[in-house]
Amino acid sequence: MNAIQIKMREVAGQLLSLGEVDRVIGWEKGRFAHQSPPAFITDETKVERLIWDEYCLTGTAKYLLDDPYRAGKTGLFARGCDARAINRLIQDGQVKRENIVIIGICCTGMSDSVSRQMAAKCCDCTHPTPVVYDLMIGEPVKPVAKPERFKAVAELEQKAAQEKSEYWTRQFAKCIRCYACRNICPACNCRECFADQYRVGWLGKQHHTAENQVFGLTRAYHIADRCIECGECARVCPVGIPLMELNRKLIKDIQQLFGDYHAGVDSETAPPLGRYSLDDMEEFM
Amino acid sequence: MALMTEANWEPKVLAFCCNWCSYSGADLVGLNRMKYPENVRIVRVPCSARVNPQFIIRAFQRGADGVLVAGCHPGDCHYSTGNYYTRRRFLVMKRLLEFIGIESQRFQARWISGAEAVKFRDTVTKLCEDIKALGPQRKLRDQK
Ligand code: SF4
Ligand code: SF4
Numbered sequence: 001m002n003a004i005q006i007k008m009r010e011v012a013g014q015l016l017s018l019g020e021v022d023r024v025i026g027w028e029k030g031r032f033a034h035q036s037p038p039a040f041i042t043d044e045t046k047v048e049r050l051i052w053d054e055y056c057l058t059g060t061a062k063y064l065l066d067d068p069y070r071a072g073k074t075g076l077f078a079r080g081c082d083a084r085a086i087n088r089l090i091q092d093g094q095v096k097r098e099n100i101v102i103i104g105i106c107c108t109g110m111s112d113s114v115s116r117q118m119a120a121k122c123c124d125c126t127h128p129t130p131v132v133y134d135l136m137i138g139e140p141v142k143p144v145a146k147p148e149r150f151k152a153v154a155e156l157e158q159k160a161a162q163e164k165s166e167y168w169t170r171q172f173a174k175c176i177r178c179y180a181c182r183n184i185c186p187a188c189n190c191r192e193c194f195a196d197q198y199r200v201g202w203l204g205k206q207h208h209t210a211e212n213q214v215f216g217l218t219r220a221y222h223i224a225d226r227c228i229e230c231g232e233c234a235r236v237c238p239v240g241i242p243l244m245e246l247n248r249k250l251i252k253d254i255q256q257l258f259g260d261y262h263a264g265v266d267s268e269t270a271p272p273l274g275r276y277s278l279d280d281m282e283e284f285m
Numbered sequence: 286m287a288l289m290t291e292a293n294w295e296p297k298v299l300a301f302c303c304n305w306c307s308y309s310g311a312d313l314v315g316l317n318r319m320k321y322p323e324n325v326r327i328v329r330v331p332c333s334a335r336v337n338p339q340f341i342i343r344a345f346q347r348g349a350d351g352v353l354v355a356g357c358h359p360g361d362c363h364y365s366t367g368n369y370y371t372r373r374r375f376l377v378m379k380r381l382l383e384f385i386g387i388e389s390q391r392f393q394a395r396w397i398s399g400a401e402a403v404k405f406r407d408t409v410t411k412l413c414e415d416i417k418a419l420g421p422q423r424k425l426r427d428q429k
Contacts, residue, residue: 161383164383165387210426211427221338221342246384253377258373273374276366276370280373
C-alpha cells in the first residue's frame with residue numbers, strides 16, 4: 001500500500017474520531033481497475049475505503065456544493081487543482097473556509113483511464129502542490145509555468161476566420177448538452193444557471209449546433225477570469241470537445257491585457273473582469 | 286413587406302446604446318436631419334455595462350449580421366465606472382469572437398457621447414458598409 005494512502009486513512013480516521021469533521025471526501029476504488037470515483041465517509045470505521053492510486057481523477061471540491069446548507073465540517077482531500085477549486089468557491093462566496101479541513105496531497109499526476117498515459121489535465125497542471133491546506137501529505141514542489149499549454153490556442157488563432165468557424169462548428173455539432181462540463185466545474189457555481197432557465201430568451205432547448213455553441217460560448221465567457229484550469233470540463237465531456245482551448249484562449253488574452261493572473265491561487269485577488277484600471281488598453285475610441 | 290432573399294439581402298445591425306450618451310447621440314443625428322443606414326436597430330440600455338456578453342452571442346445566433354455596443358467615453362459614465370467594466374469585458378469578448386471565426390468587423394464597441402451625432406452616424410455607416418462587403422453572417426445562426 002502506498003504511503004499517501006496509509007496517511008490518508010490515518011488522518012481521516014483521526015479527524016472523524018475526534019469529531020473535528022463529520023465527513024471526509026476522498027476517493028475509493030470503483031467497479032473497474034481504472035476507476036476511482038469520489039468517496040464520502042462519515043464513519044471512522046469505514047476509512048479503509050479511501051484509496052490513492054493513479055486514477056483519482058475527479059475533483060473533490062465541487063461536491064461541497066451538493067448540499068449548500070449542510071451543517072458540520074468536511075475534511076476534504078485536495079490535490080493542487082482541488083485546492084484552487086476551494087479558493088474559487090470561497091472567493092465566490094459559496095463555502096466558508098472555517099467549514100472545511102483541507103488535507104492537501106502533493107500530487108504527481110493521474111493517468112487517463114483509456115490511454116493509461118498521464119491525463120491531459122495533469123500534463124498541463126501548473127500547481128500540483130495545494131495552494132491552501134490545513135494538513136499536508138507528501139513532498140511539496142514549486143509551481144511550474146508551462147507556457148506550452150497555450151500552444152494549441154496560438155495555432156488556432158493563426159487560422160483563417162472560415163477555418164476557425166468550421167472547427168468550432170464541427171466540435172459543437174457533437175455536443176449532446178448533457179451539461180457535465182458545467183456540473184463538474186468549480187467555477188460554474190451559480191445556484192441558478194442560465195442553461196436551466198425555461199423562460200424564452202436565455203437559452204433555447206433545441207438541440208442543434210447553433211444553440212450548443214451559444215451554450216458553450218456563454219459558459220466559457222462566464223467563467224473566463226475565474227477558471228482555475230483544472231481541466232475537469234474537458235475530461236468529463238463525453239464527446240471530447242476541446243473545451244480547454246476556449247478557456248485557455250480567454251485566460252491567455254486576460255493575462256496579456258490585464259496582467260498575470262492565476263485564478264484560485266489565492267482567494268483575495270479579485271478576478272480581472274470584476275475590477276478595472278484607468279489605464280486599461282483603449283481600442284474603442 | 287417583401288421577404289428577404291439572397292438577392293435583395295440587407296444587413297441587420299444591432300446597436301446597444303447607453304441611455305445617457307450614445308442614445309442621445311443617435312437622437313441628435315435625427316434632430317440634425319442627418320441620415321444613417323436603416324439597417325441599424327437600436328436597443329437602449331441604461332449603461333453599456335448592462336450589455337451582457339451573452340446578448341452579443343444571442344444576437345448573432347438570432348440573425349444579426351453585426352453588433353455595436355456604444356457607451357459614454359471613459360470618465361463620463363453616468364454611473365461613474367460602468368464603462369470601465371464594459372471596456373475590459375469587450376476587449377476580451379472581441380478576441381473570443383475572432384477565435385471562433387466571427388470576422389472582427391462584425392462586432393464593434395465605441396465611445397460616443399451625447400454631442401457626437403456625426404461620430405454616431407459615421408460609425409454605423411462604416412459598420413454597415415463593412416458588413417455589406419462581408420455578406421450575411423451564418424456562422425452562429427440557427428438552422429445552418
Ligand atoms: S472551466 Fe474547466 S478547467 Fe476551468 S474551472 Fe471549470 S472545469 Fe476546471
Ligand atoms: S460536457 Fe461536452 S457534450 Fe456535455 S454539455 Fe458540455 S460540451 Fe456538451
